[in-house]
Amino acid sequence: MLEESRRGVVRDSLSVGIAVGAYGVAFGASSVAAGLSVLQTALLSLLAFTGGTQFAVVGVISGGGTLGTVLSSGLLLGARNTLYAMRLAPLLQVRGVRRFVAAQGTIDESTAMALARRDRALSRVAFWWTFASIYLFWNATTLAGAIGAQALGDPAKFGLDAVVPAAFLALLAPRLRAGNIERRIAAGAAVIALILIPLTPPGVPVLASSAAVLLGGVLR
Amino acid sequence: MNLWVLVLTTAAGCYALKLAGYLVPARVLDVPRVRRIVELLPVALLSALVVVELVASGRHLQWDGPRLAGFGAGAFAVWLRAPFLAVVVIAAVVAGLLRLLV
Numbered sequence: 001m002l003e004e005s006r007r008g009v010v011r012d013s014l015s016v017g018i019a020v021g022a023y024g025v026a027f028g029a030s031s032v033a034a035g036l037s038v039l040q041t042a043l044l045s046l047l048a049f050t051g052g053t054q055f056a057v058v059g060v061i062s063g064g065g066t067l068g069t070v071l072s073s074g075l076l077l078g079a080r081n082t083l084y085a086m087r088l089a090p091l092l093q094v095r096g097v098r099r100f101v102a103a104q105g106t107i108d109e110s111t112a113m114a115l116a117r118r119d120r121a122l123s124r125v126a127f128w129w130t131f132a133s134i135y136l137f138w139n140a141t142t143l144a145g146a147i148g149a150q151a152l153g154d155p156a157k158f159g160l161d162a163v164v165p166a167a168f169l170a171l172l173a174p175r176l177r178a179g180n181i182e183r184r185i186a187a188g189a190a191v192i193a194l195i196l197i198p199l200t201p202p203g204v205p206v207l208a209s210s211a212a213v214l215l216g217g218v219l220r
Numbered sequence: 221m222n223l224w225v226l227v228l229t230t231a232a233g234c235y236a237l238k239l240a241g242y243l244v245p246a247r248v249l250d251v252p253r254v255r256r257i258v259e260l261l262p263v264a265l266l267s268a269l270v271v272v273e274l275v276a277s278g279r280h281l282q283w284d285g286p287r288l289a290g291f292g293a294g295a296f297a298v299w300l301r302a303p304f305l306a307v308v309v310i311a312a313v314v315a316g317l318l319r320l321l322v
Contacts, residue, residue, distance in 0.1 A: 022304050035223070044227055044231065052265075059269045063276055071230060075233045075234070079237055080259060081238045082241040094242070100239065103235065158312060161287050161315065163294070165270045168270045169295055169307075172270065186263050189265070193271040210265060213260045213264050
């Protein structure tokens with residue numbers, strides 16, 4: 001019985017890995033379009049390994065942001081992984097070297113899959129298998145997208161400039177469906193960005209939009 | 221901007237953020253308000269990124285027809301809860317075709 005549910009968890013984890021792989025193609029392509037080399041793009045996926053941050057970094061680079069604005073928007077998006085790690089630490093009970101490996105795999109999907117299981121042993125199976133399958137597919141598809149975009153040349157010709165905002169919207173959509181506060185924050189952030197684009201250096205509009213959280217989140 | 225510096229500091233920063241959650245005692249950071257803000261930050265940043273990627277060209281607003289149309293088609297697909305890959309392909313095809321034809 002336990003063996004059977006274990007197999008189910010592994011199957012679910014693998015399908016999450018394949019689904020997330022599709023994002024990797026879009027990341028690889030937009031990263032090369034933003035001016036990063038194939039090697040730099042691949043290293044971001046291998047080392048940073050957290051989709052939202054990676055997309056934000058290349059998004060702000062392509063907009064002409066400075067090192068400071070690119071880094072701060074990327075790391076602000078990565079800060080939620082710290083919270084995930086705090087949730088996972090008592091569940092995974094990792095020590096020694098395994099803790100340093102588990103840290104790299106602490107992202108949206110692996111956390112969600114692990115927390116979805118009631119049984120602690122199954123939670124661990126879900127975490128490690130989701131991490132492994134996403135790591136494999138995400139890095140493979142990043143490379144494919146980067147090499148593909150490099151071969152295609154001008155990204156605008158293939159409509160890639162429309163893909164990037166649509167991809168961000170797709171990433172945002174589940175949060176918009178989550179509640180009113182989320183929708184208010186998203187609307188506020190969009191307005192802040194729109195107003196600041198002509199007034200501030202590139203990169204600042206995205207960073208400044210985080211103020212919308214204080215307006216929407218703390219007033220509750 | 222040196223892209224290598226950027227890539228390596230991003231990688232180091234992201235890993236440090238993840239590791240911190242395992243090393244720092246939970247009670248230090250686990251304040252409800254902090255948790256709430258960190259959970260909601262991606263909503264604001266992603267929304268701003270949609271706007272910036274859609275209409276910003278440096279410090280100018282640029283309303284590019286094919287790009288807006290491609291994004292609109294992709295947004296419609298998102299609204300219909302189409303899978304990610306379909307959203308990406310629809311946005312690219314609409315923008316690419318319009319640019320080819322107009």
